[in-house]
Amino acid sequence: MFKEEFKIPAEYISSRLYSLFTKSAKRCYNKRRQDHGKHSWPWWKEKIIFKWENDSWRFEMEKYFEESIFNIERDRPMSWFIKQKDRLTALHPDMSQTMIHERILRKFGGDLEHAIRRRFIEPFSTEDYINSMGDITTMKIGRNWYKHPIENKTSGKAIPKPNKAH
Structure with a gap:
């Protein structure tokens, strides 16, 4: 190239x-x-193509793409989205940007996917998707979407309300 x-x-x-x-x-x-x-x-060039452009490499890239799930505590929206986009582009160089974005958005599922989709009327750029992901994951819907397993357990104790000093 x-x-x-x-x-x-x-x-x-x-x-x-x-x-x-x-x-x-x-x-x-x-x-x-x-x-x-x-x-x-x-x-x-011949050695690079032989090493990385084969069925085994493609299978591994597809596996990494399928197994990678966005974790709000561990992943940064930009790096996670770009990594998924790079994987799909390497696997399917002829895939349109719209289709790449669709496949990545389907990995979110539920409320986070819905919230990101609601921000757009027409297909937008990768930057728009990343910015929306960042905004949503820092807002309440993002925090509600991902609940840490420890937070889901209830201790059964009543939580006292703080006293308001007037």
Whole structure:
């Protein structure tokens, strides 16, 4: 993509791979670089496609997408939404933004999904969805949507009302 669309020389792309990769991709790159030495961009492109563009990788990405549920105490709306969007885009590059947003919104279910949908009349951008998620999760509906298991247990003791000093 970079070579054809931006007319970047192959040597420059292959020299910048280390800074482009993160986590397991960076570890894999380092290992292959140690084992095979310096190579051109077409060689690296072939190795990258072989490593990550296969059925096993697709199955794993789909599994991560399906298992990832938004947790109001653990997840930040922006990072969670972007991660899900990146997973879907990697799995289905031709999927429209509207369909990506639909699949992500269906993962919320219930009140939170309804509250986010009520804010829109027509399909909006990813930023609009993320901003709405952030607003709603900090408001009362977001706190009511997610109840911590410990909070659901009642001790049976009456909670005294505070005295109001006038």
